[in-house]
Amino acid sequence: MQCPSCQHTDSRVLESRAADCGRSVRRRRECLNCDFRFTTYERVETVPIxxxxxxxxxxxxxxxxxxxxxxxxxxxxxxxxxxxxxxxxxxxxxxxxxxxxxxxxxxxxxxxxxxxxxxxxxxxxxxxxxxxxxxxxxxxxxxxxxxxxxxxxxxxxxxxxxxxxx
Ligand SMILES: [Zn+2]
Known part of the structure; x- marks a missing residue:
């Protein structure tokens, strides 16, 4: 996941938490290069049924x-x-x-x-x-x-x- 601040591609996850009633995971990350902290969300791709x-x-x-x-x-x-x-x-x-x-x-x-x-x-x-x-x-x-x-x-x-x- 690219750092929004310096574009470095490595970060470490500080915290993972379920969000959106368990349908997604919110991750707090820290850039390994500049220590910038940012949040990412991971969710299952939903396709219309x-x-x-x-x-x-x-x-x-x-x-x-x-x-x-x-x-x-x-x-x-x-x-x-x-x-x-x-x-x-x-x-x-x-x-x-x-x-x-x-x-x-x-x-x-x-x-x-x-x-x-x-x-x-x-x-x-x-x-x-x-x-x-x-x-x-x-x-x-x-x-x-x-x-x-x-x-x-x-x-x-x-x-x-x-x-x-x-
Ligand atoms: Zn960075």
Whole structure:
């Protein structure tokens, strides 16, 4: 990292600290040549992620849209907005770490459910009912069974799947 003062290319790190909710690292550096101190930030390069919707339409992943959907589904469930924001952060990081740049809205829904399951049963069922668009009582029962046994397969196809309870 080039010194802003003398352009020397060697510096030593005095301090490293997580910043931006852990998404970047802030480093305090000192130039080995002139002792000038400066700060650098290191962050994961984020590439826009395309969401493929159920109807085949594509749109750029939008974290605030996901957050709003979650806030709506989790109203009066006792889950704090800050907690839901963490869920969204988590999912965004998970999406960024995948090799593909496309994700189906289905997969995002399952990622959300995976996290909600351990947080609030009411929120889980409510979000599932909105997102999976239950068509029948058996869809609903399958979701409930998956909730109580924890055997629901991850990343499944949403509706039309039955929880295998053994
Ligand atoms: Zn320098």
């Amino acid at each position: 395309t969401v493929v919707k159920r109807n085949g339409a594509r749109e750029t992943f939008n974290r605030s849209k996901l957050l709003h959907g979650l806030l709506r589904a989790c109203e009066k469930t006792g889950l704090e907005p800050a907690v839901l924001e963490n869920v969204v952060d988590d999912i965004e990081v998970a999406l960024q770490q995948r090799s593909g740049r496309e994700v189906s809205s289905n997969e995002i829904g399952e990622l959300v459910l995976e996290r909600l399951r351990t947080m609030s049963e009411v929120a889980y069922v409510r979000f599932a009912s909105v997102y999976r668009q239950f068509r029948s009582v058996s869809d609903f029962v399958a979701t409930l069974e998956g909730l109580s046994t924890g055997t629901e397969p991850k990343g499944g196809k949403g509706r039309n799947r039955l929880a295998v309870v053994g």
